[in-house]
Amino acid sequence: MRHRSEGHVPGEVSDAKDDAAIDAQAVVADAEVERDLAELREIRLARQRMADGSYGTCVDCGAEIDPRRMLAQPQTSRCVECQALSERA
Numbered sequence: 658m659r660h661r662s663e664g665h666v667p668g669e670v671s672d673a674k675d676d677a678a679i680d681a682q683a684v685v686a687d688a689e690v691e692r693d694l695a696e697l698r699e700i701r702l703a704r705q706r707m708a709d710g711s712y713g714t715c716v717d718c719g720a721e722i723d724p725r726r727m728l729a730q731p732q733t734s735r736c737v738e739c740q741a742l743s744e745r746a
């Protein structure tokens with residue numbers, strides 16, 4: 658009676674490596690999609706603030722956001738101080 662040597666076929670080793678590579682790619686792709694979605698949400702919110710006239714004003718303290726900051730990050734909703742606070746929280 659012959660036994661098949663399961664799990665020890667040379668091809669399976671490289672398959673496992675390929676699977677790991679595909680998993681890693683999927684994780685990276687997921688992270689990219691997450692980041693894109695977060696950016697889209699921020700842009701949508703920024704458009705809402707443009708529509709209601711609060712664009713360029715900090716959502717937390719109501720102060721005018723530094724125009725240079727708005728140029729660098731047009732979708733930002735907080736002034737530098739409040740952004741730092743919210744990131745620490």
Ligand SMILES: [Zn+2]
Pocket residue numbers: 715716717718719720735736737738739740
């Ligand atoms: Zn603020």
